[in-house]
Amino acid sequence: MHKLLEKQLRQASRNSANGTVDINVLIDLVDQAYCQNDTDMRREKRSNVETEKDLVKAYDMLKLNADEQFKKIFETVSDGIILFDKNGKIVTANNAIYKMFLHKKPSLNGRHVKFLFCGNECVKESCSLVDIKYCMDRGIVTAESMDGKKLHLSLSYGSLISVGTELYFYIVSNLTEVIEREIMLEDANILLMQSNEDLRQFAYVASHDLQTPLRNIVSYSQLLARRFSGKFGSDADEFINFIVNYSKQMSSLIGGLLEYAQTSDQCKMLQPTCADQAVSAALANLKLEIEESGADIHVGQLPDVMAEKLYLTSLFHNLIDNSIKYRSNDRDLIVRIYAQRKDGNSYQFVIEDNGTGIDSQYFDKIFIMFQRLSTSLESPGIGIGLAICRRIVHRFGGDIWVESTPNVGTKFLFTLREAADNSSAKHFSPDEESRPRSALK
Numbered sequence: 001m002h003k004l005l006e007k008q009l010r011q012a013s014r015n016s017a018n019g020t021v022d023i024n025v026l027i028d029l030v031d032q033a034y035c036q037n038d039t040d041m042r043r044e045k046r047s048n049v050e051t052e053k054d055l056v057k058a059y060d061m062l063k064l065n066a067d068e069q070f071k072k073i074f075e076t077v078s079d080g081i082i083l084f085d086k087n088g089k090i091v092t093a094n095n096a097i098y099k100m101f102l103h104k105k106p107s108l109n110g111r112h113v114k115f116l117f118c119g120n121e122c123v124k125e126s127c128s129l130v131d132i133k134y135c136m137d138r139g140i141v142t143a144e145s146m147d148g149k150k151l152h153l154s155l156s157y158g159s160l161i162s163v164g165t166e167l168y169f170y171i172v173s174n175l176t177e178v179i180e181r182e183i184m185l186e187d188a189n190i191l192l193m194q195s196n197e198d199l200r201q202f203a204y205v206a207s208h209d210l211q212t213p214l215r216n217i218v219s220y221s222q223l224l225a226r227r228f229s230g231k232f233g234s235d236a237d238e239f240i241n242f243i244v245n246y247s248k249q250m251s252s253l254i255g256g257l258l259e260y261a262q263t264s265d266q267c268k269m270l271q272p273t274c275a276d277q278a279v280s281a282a283l284a285n286l287k288l289e290i291e292e293s294g295a296d297i298h299v300g301q302l303p304d305v306m307a308e309k310l311y312l313t314s315l316f317h318n319l320i321d322n323s324i325k326y327r328s329n330d331r332d333l334i335v336r337i338y339a340q341r342k343d344g345n346s347y348q349f350v351i352e353d354n355g356t357g358i359d360s361q362y363f364d365k366i367f368i369m370f371q372r373l374s375t376s377l378e379s380p381g382i383g384i385g386l387a388i389c390r391r392i393v394h395r396f397g398g399d400i401w402v403e404s405t406p407n408v409g410t411k412f413l414f415t416l417r418e419a420a421d422n423s424s425a426k427h428f429s430p431d432e433e434s435r436p437r438s439a440l441k
Contacts, residue, residue, distance in 0.1 A: 080172035083160075084113045091167060100153075100174055102146035113170065117143045117153075140175065152179040218247040270396065272419035273309050275302035275349070279337060281309075282316035284412050286324070293324045293333055300338035303347050304419035307396050315392045316351075316383040319412050323353035328407070345418050346398070350411055357406040366402065389414075 074081060078098035084090045090108050098105050100118060108116070143151045154173040161167075221243040229237055279299055283290065290297065298322070305312075320335060325335040335353045342348040357367065367390045393400040393414045400414035 080170075082108075082113055082116070082170045082172065083167050084169070086166055086168070088112045088114065097172065100145065100151065100172065101143075117141055119136075140179075141435075150176070152176045210412045211251065214251045214254070215249055218244060218251065221247060258350055263335070270306045270308060272304050273307040274304050275307075275312065275339065275416075278307075278309055278312040279316050282320055285313075286315055286320055289321065289324050293327060295324055295327070295333040295335055297335045297337070300336070302337075302339050302349075305347060305416040306419055307416060311392045311395070315389055318389050319351045322385055323351065323355055323410070324408070324410070327353070327355045342415050346415050347418060348413055348415050350413050352409065352411045354409040357408050357410055358402065358404040359406055360404070363402050363404070367400070 075095050077094065078096060080100050082097055083092050084088060090111050090113055091105070093108050095105075097103075097116075098107070101108075109329075126395045140152060143153055145151055147160050152175045154175050156171040156173075157168070158171070159166075159168045221240055225237070225240045225244065229240075276299070279302060283297065283299075289295075316337070323335045324333065331354060333353065333355065336352065337349070337351050339347045339349045367386050387414075388401050393416070396416055398410070398415040398417070400410055402410060404410040
């Protein structure tokens, strides 16, 4: 204001004749200056008020938008959210909670938060936050919806404390379907285990009860062949031979069925096992077959693996026996057994022969129970050995497959996990440190 007054005084002085200003003129100038200043101040104040109103309006709009965004997220999120005060009284709950418990909106407002999870009987007249958190914040809890359905819920506890606000919340995840599926799978697994045990017992009893009459049939058939061979004609001799051969085949079938049934849960106790010793035991069991076939068997250095010695021996026994049974008539049988490191903690075993080979269309079929490439009586095997091999390898946690070329030979390959303490861990090739074992004592 003083600058405005000074400007007006200078202008009045220049306009006067003697350069002085009359007192009345001075008073008028001062009044004008004050009026102008008052006008300017009122204008500035109005401007400040308008600016403040604009700011309040903008803040309200931002707050409204934020609230709308919060409400949208609050109501559309898939997990349930419950907001409650320091006394445990529900302030609000989102749509997911009402859908979960089948209550009608807003019937839960004002109810105690523990009411949802354990009914009225566990809600005390005074229930502190510590009590609420201790009782409810247990991870997974069970509750009931309005229709009596049991719910499995996961709870997460938290707080929203700011100026003028003290709220607490639960985030509720509905795990009912997941847990019910797990319970169904557990029940199904128990039934399956019981069914497998029943089948195993049946196979054992059936094979045991059937073996005795079969042995009698074989014995009496062989007795007929010895005493009356040639007395009733060639047809009678042929029929007696059929009876003997089919009876022996049936006996082998029943024995194989029993072995397959017993190759079950007994393989679960895996421990470090020497594969080299298992092969030696299998070759000793097949000594007669090896000598009769003239097979030349070469075994490379083999690693220790996680297995069970009895069943690992059975695995090698069946695979070597398969090579002997399906050898070629055009060349001497050679069988190579070796192992190669597959990856960081497993080995790939190979049983390779130069036998008759297998057409690729039968690669999957040969591992199925009772599946034989030929059904003639002269054809070797009963269709169980390779099924037993696959069952054993799977019980050991590995895989088995075949590679073959007809009239060239066959490779059976399977993987086993390396033993935890395997001092012989290395790469083994077919020819490295391979040693023949065709003459066993």
